[in-house]
Amino acid sequence: MIAIKSFGITGVNGYIVDVEVDIAKGLPGYTLVGLPDNAVKEGKERVKSAILNCDYKFPIGNVIINLAPASAKKEGAIYDLPIAVGILANTRVITKSLKDWAFLGELSLNGELRRVNGVLPALLTAVEHKIKNVIIPTDNYNEAAFVSGINVYTARNLADVVDYFAGDMIDATPLCQVQTANFETLLADAVYPCDMKYVRGQFVAKRALEIAAAGGHNIILIGPPGSGKTMLAKCFQTILPPMTFNESMETTKIHSCAGLLDAEHGIVLTRPFRCPHHTASTVSLAGGGKFARPGEISLAHNGVLFLDEMPEYNRGCLELLRQPLENHSIMISRAAMTVEYPASFVLVASMNPCPCGYYGSRIKRCKCTQSKIQHYLGKISGPLLDRIDLHIEVDQVTYNDLTNDKLAEDSATIRKRVTAARAIQNQRFAETLIHNNATMDAAMVKKYCKLSSEGENILKSAFENLNLSARAYTRILKVARTIADLAGSPEILPEHLTEAISYRSLDRFNRGVNE
Ligand SMILES: Nc1ncnc2c1ncn2[C@@H]1O[C@H](COP(=O)(O)OP(=O)(O)OP(=O)(O)O)[C@@H](O)[C@H]1O
Ligand SMILES: [Mg+2]
Ligand SMILES: [Zn+2]
Incomplete structure (x- = not known):
């Protein structure tokens, strides 16, 4: 033998x-x-x-x-x-x-x-x-x-x-x-499929994406058809910090098992961007199945999962995201055993504000009834929404912005600022198991997101005047922490807080529609 x-x-x-x-x-x-x-x-x-x-x-x-x-x-x-x-x-x-x-x-x-x-x-x-x-x-x-x-x-x-x-x-x-x-040499030559410099105008959305990238925050873009939501989301991957060797190996392992590595490089050099179609099955999203393949959420590990037109996905698929968004991995039960796939990603979602797409738009009037809008927004459950820190309204770019010849800031420049903010977080969380502001637990939020009395007052009046929901509270603090990190400020200043408050449009939206 x-x-x-x-x-x-x-x-x-x-x-x-x-x-x-x-x-x-x-x-x-x-x-x-x-x-x-x-x-x-x-x-x-x-x-x-x-x-x-x-x-x-x-x-x-x-x-x-x-x-x-x-x-x-x-x-x-x-x-x-x-x-x-x-x-x-x-x-x-x-x-x-x-x-x-x-x-x-x-x-x-x-x-x-x-x-x-x-x-x-x-x-x-x-x-x-x-x-x-x-x-x-x-x-x-x-x-x-x-x-x-x-x-x-x-x-x-x-x-x-x-x-x-x-x-x-x-x-x-x-x-x-x-x-x-040599990993570093290869990394320097990594090519991205798109660049922020080609996105005209949309300064608020770009700023919000920069914050999302810097703190690892999940983000949803809300806007009418053709406003560039898909284009912005695709560029998000290009402003994330470069992969470390360990991250690259983790992601490569997953892509290797799925048979998705390109033979030329043999390694994943840029953070993955996965955009499963809204008709995707739960198995293709979560992984498992007959041939035990990692799903889209694991292929997005250390990168971006993009759900374009989020309300169109079936409820089961959206609910399934809750566990990986919390634990950064997914357990799949198979006939003989249970396997675990890593699934740590930033969720970028997009949606129209209503079925016709033009609610709140300055270009066209919305024709939807209140109950239709309510039903549409209701497709995204509270617990899932709860895990999305930034809600951004995107409107169509103006003609002037679109025809302006000046190229905007490129992705590499934004990526530098994001990387600097991540370095601050790496230091902050060096003794813990987490790496970014988005994953702070309640105790950490208390410890790292202290407000001055002026800050407390701003937050208090925001809650009273803007009808913010309770779940908005820690989200706002975490985002404010990231904004302060981007500014290199150890303290969360009032202006960081007010900016963070402005990125909660769905809270106001939901309330406005419900009442
Ligand atoms: N800010 C912009 N700068 C340059 N081009 C833009 C911009 N916004 C939109 N476009 C152009 O319009 C096209 C449509 O944009 P995109 O598909 O991203 O919109 P969308 O918001 O996703 O629309 P839909 O709701 O229909 O999916 C893009 O391919 C791009 O060519
Ligand atoms: Mg689109
Ligand atoms: Zn409408």
Whole structure:
């Protein structure tokens, strides 16, 4: 019996799988056990063809393959290569010791090694278990370039691997060793798909987005059709602080498991921007399902989840967001186990103010009845609204703004200010588990958002005059803290507070409509 090391994935974390291959005497047979899914089972036939097509002999006895531990469900095609290596080691085609090696990769019928999902979590598991060498498919090369502490080699096909371990190819190794890449250099070249400088006017909305980015606050943009809500939201990703190496690895792991990494970079360099359609199912949003994939909210990890036209999403989808917005992860129950996916994102939502879209607009008159507007706003439940710190009204840009040739501030400039404000927060929360103002709990709000007596008075009269709801209270304090951080002010000054109060339009709106 020969045991070859490989990997399995639950959620976005790996574990070691031993691929045991035994060839017993007796009637010819070929069996695969150890909770394999269909892709793994089909691998059995791929392996046989690949071995035969590479001109090696397939053993005649009873071939039994066991994937251990047998308790965990194995998924995907990554066991093709270790199974083939195990069989060829049994038949003495491979003679060198395989003790310090692990393998993963899908085989084509003629023995080519194909790119697989989940390579990054697998390699991190190898590092953890002190496995010295791992062989992966050539097309997964870039994904391995940021893992240090092990030797990773890529192979193009089964013959490359066999030649290496057959023993007589000492000088001309058919394998290619992965060179580690420098994260900082790559990061400097990161490209964004859009830029704030092309958004004309909309100064209030841009300022609010800057605050949201600086403090990690969820934000909703409310405005008539064509006012640029979608455009603004898309640019939000470009003003967030650059990803740290650890954040990038976390996000890359998730994208790796979902098979979404582009082969060219192999790493996620810019914060993700995910915009699931409003017809999206709860499974595609939350993750799980038959093939245990991370959902949109996890693909948005360390980045932005954009819900365009939020009231159009089905209620189940919106309610599902409550848990990850609170815990920054989501638990998915599957038949055999529960997996947890990270899901820490800033929520950016957009909506029209009413069904026709023009309530409160200076361009067109709204034709909706009060009850229709009420019904429309009611689609977003209180508890969800409760987690959105900034409500911004966006109106159409004026002709003058639109035709003004002067380009606005670019994203890089705004990003610098945001990054500086984040640095203040990193220091503030260094001893805690949180990183930004938005995630402060009640005790922290009390500690870090102290007001002067003048500030207290402003807040008090705002509550009385503007009909603010109770839930607005801590939201306003947190946002005011971020505004003060952007200004480099240790204290929350009255002007920071009044600005924060101005970003609660839905509270006033809801009240206005209800009464
Ligand atoms: N401030 C702006 N600067 C430059 N172009 C703008 C601006 N606002 C809107 N536009 C242009 O108008 C188009 C429509 O904007 P966008 O789709 O973002 O509006 P919207 O508010 O999302 O509308 P809807 O409610 O219909 O989805 C944009 O693609 C852009 O070309
Ligand atoms: Mg839109
Ligand atoms: Zn209307």
